[in-house]
């Protein structure tokens with residue numbers, strides 16, 4: 001009956017939906033890149049913590065080694081003093097101090113071994129964290145290029161679809177054009193709905209017989225419940 005008008009509106013609706021879909025894909029691009037950037041940032045922070053822990057452990061080991069050197073010098077002094085003792089009592093006291101210092105030194109030596117092991121372990125953690133950051137950076141770079149390439153294609157497609165839209169819009173019946181322009185401007189791809197068996201396919205509410213009659217007369221009909229511009233579904 002009014003197949004031309006139906007085809008036009010159905011085609012416009014289709015183009016509007018495709019444009020919206022491509023625009024959504026375009027908007028998702030930066031989000032995809034952002035997710036990878038966030039991962040890089042998080043891993044970089046972890047790597048910096050690992051580096052700080054490694055530096056701290058090295059400082060602890062260095063301090064202990066310095067402490068050991070001081071203790072060794074002190075012990076050597078005490079050994080020399082043994083030869084110059086004037087009394088047996090002084091000699092005994094020195095021997096006790098030397099024994100105590102040697103014990104402390106042996107504990108310190110164990111601690112140094114432990115701390116050097118910690119330095120190694122933390123150093124491995126730094127290497128691992130650094131490698132992980134590098135890998136994440138490579139992925140970020142790949143995703144950025146991919147998104148850029150996709151965006152270029154999408155923009156071209158959207159431009160071409162917008163041209164198609166303008167072209168098909170010229171076939172719209174003049175009675176419908178003002179409502180179409182007004183609704184499409186605000187609702188974009190969600191501005192239209194087909195009517196099948198008297199049901200608006202946008203909100204699935206029944207439309208009135210009067211509206212069905214208006215539709216067959218190619219008049220502009222807007223759904224009472226959802227506000228979409230209606231067109232008859234093609235009878236295929």
Ligand SMILES: [Zn+2]
Nearest residue numbers: 200203223226
């Ligand atoms: Zn509706």
